[in-house]
Amino acid sequence: MKKAKQRQLLKLLTLLLIFVGLWSYFYNYTSKNSFVGISLAKANKTWRIRSIKNASAASQSQLKVGTRLLKVDQNNPVNLTGVEQLLLVKKAKTLVIEKNHKVERIRLKKVSVTKAYYLLSVVSLFIIGGIIFLLQNSSGQQVEQNYFRLLSLLALGLVALVPSSLGNYLGRLVIISFISLLPVYLEKLLRVKGGSGRWTDCLKLWAIVNIGGYLLGLMVKLPYGWYYYINVGLFYLFLLVVAVMLGFYGVMKASYWKTQVNFSLLFLLALLPLYVFYILPRQTQISFELLVLFLLIPLLALVHILILNRLLKNSYQHNRLAYLSLTLFIAFSLILLARLVELTPLYFSLPYSVLLIATLLPLIAEATQIINRNQKNNSTLAIFIATEEEREQLATQIHDTVIQDAIFMKRKLEEKSELSKQEVILSYEELIYDLREVCAHIYPLQINSFGMKAALGQLFKKLEQNYSLVINAKYDSNLENLTLEMKNFIFRSIQELITNSYKHGQATIIKFDVKQIHDTLQITVTDNGRFKEPLLIEEGHLGLNLIRDKLALFGGKLSIMMSDETKVTMIIPLTRGVIA
Known part of the structure; x- marks a missing residue:
């Protein structure tokens, strides 16, 4: 027991040290750099703007997607760090572009993303708080370890998201590791049984290739196709891998925990808006803060799962507070969905809303049922249910012992025309012993006697x-x-x-x-x-x-x-x- 607690404490301290170290480094980097928000693509030996991030310096200028980029602060894009390996502009005050066969100079404003970094940091701390509760009440099961790794990846990935967008190499490494390792632990949660299957081995190999290839690309020059894959194609392939995985295991498959809430699917749905409208090249008017708030939905759902599995104190026992919390959670989710529907195309918002609501319905049903059950714990209904279960157990015991012995005796009588007196006495003694066992199980008389x-x-x-x-x-x-x-x-x-x-x-x-x-x-x-x-x-x-x-x-x-x-x-x- 002590060794298990020591291992859990060591895991937590390691995670906290990594988090504090990364947060300090990323904060220093984020506060000193402006968010340019330009991703590039190479075509016919020229660099063109592939995407412009929302709320960036580029989005406040006259730059357009597809524009040819000639110079960044008087430097050729090829000679700048970050352009070749990360396919983005890290730092820039002025850009020289070719527009309508004319050369133009664009001056960029300084845009700080410190506010967004603070918001992601708060969400990460909330996740780490959940990890602490999970470890404190852990029973050492493999599924709990998978949740620990999954949440740790998410906490570190959120802290690295903004620095990665600014062109920080370590931040991009954390994001690539997050994208590559996330399917490994999601697959384990969906598969439930533990161990290592063929899917897991393939996903681990894919993660090693991605992380190793990224590091190799920083040390030596690799073909442009590799850089395009690791900075662009990897994110699309991640969506494909997860979609195939969910389809293979069944989208609505219940998780290992005693709940019908599909946490894996809910986690991916909450991540999807941030993924589609921030990480992938899409120009929208959705604020970064709105995308991050979606991540709170699976975290609140995880609290419900932990309570349901008695790993957290049962807050549902306080009925008024429980109903208020459930109402606020439903309202919060609906407000986020309404805002998303308003700002996104219907072909995305409609199926996304239907799928998210369908995934949340089991959570709402379970929470309501638990609250109602707590109210009726001492009611006639609860007593009736317990009595019926006891009757079922008693009937099963009588059927599996006394009745089976009686059937066996009847068959012996049918097979043999004559039975010795000793055989009959022995059969009756066995039957009497079984009946005494059943009676002792129903009501142990020795409690009164001794x-x-x-x-x-x-x-x-x-x-x-x-x-x-x-x-x-x-x-x-x-x-x-x-x-x-x-x-x-x-x-x-x-x-x-x-x-x-x-x-x-x-x-x-x-x-x-x-x-x-x-x-x-x-x-x-x-x-x-x-x-x-x-x-x-x-x-x-x-x-x-x-x-x-x-x-x-x-x-x-x-x-x-x-x-x-x-x-x-x-x-x-x-x-x-x-x-x-």
Whole structure:
């Protein structure tokens, strides 16, 4: 456990050091340079303006896309750093162009992009805050590591976006790394199962070629086609790779987390406006700030996912605040969409709006359902649902034991005309044993006869014999002052948890601990098992679902932590319905 926490702390410190170092360097570079905003393309050994960025010095002049560029501050474009490798004008006060077969001199104003850099920095800090919460509550699962890498890439990529547009080589390296590595982690999130598949290996190789080729192009002169690919073609290829990936895995495929929100698709949709109307060569009137605000949508959705998976404190329990937050989130998303529809062509805004709303609908539905469920935790409906689940579990147990044994006895009678008295007695003894097991599971009578601690001791001894386990029990709190119903619930829950540890995790050593912290009773089952799949409360896990739902009726909760050990904790408030 300590080693896992140390690794998480080291990851966080490394990310913070990289972020602070890059931010300081990029801030110094951004504050000293004007945003020219001209991208170039080479045609017939001449340089022409390929695109003009919005809110740049070039956009405030009379420059047009396709204009031939002759000189930059009296220098030939070929002799300037940045033109050949980055295909853009880094610094310029005056430009000499050819327009209508006439030579003209254009003087550029100084345009600062420090405000945009500050805005991106704030969003990056918000992302890093989310990473800190994720690491603090991490259970060491691979999917969490993929989210950590994905969010780290996004935080660093946003800080490097403005410097890259100004022609900073390190900023462009970070952006190329972001574009190249992003599909790797998106593919892992969509594929879910972990490991390394053929897709992942191909994407990793593509990323290595892109990053290595960019660095090589800074040291030696490469063909113009390579520079055009790494500065222009790469961004189009990224869209193609992501589109193929989403199509291959299914656009509406649910993610690994216990949610129907497709975070990968939502993340890409939020990134798309910034990508299309800022990074790619498009002249629009959309402000840079509006494009950046779209990135807040998946970040707020990630908060919902973390709450849903109990990695953050459940803010949905405060119903009024939860409804207000959900309403503000919906209004914020609709305002952004309305502004985008107003400023972009209909062929882009219409399908984009439909797809974004369709992706947000599961989030809104889940949040509403959770808020309503919290309001009804102590209602008749919640009790009815828990009772029905328990009946289903009981029916399954009787069907799989007693009924199957009875069917087996009937077939033996049909196959043999005569059975010995010993065979009949043995069959009845097995049937009686199964019935006793079912009765003990429904209501352990030894709690009344011997007390809770003795009953648990008998249970542990029986489980140790049946499963070859070593169970170490520690009682720091008295269980005898609980109501009979609560004792019964705790007894059966512990039996379920230990059985899970053996059957699903192949555990050999189990620690059982009971302690009282303030006004809550905490019962913890810790094992050394190794689960093939992360131990989360999924729809198919009836036992854990039943424990969680019954705890909710008492105002308690079920906590699951996984690292070197698996620790499941039942937290029960000591209220009137719990204490006898």
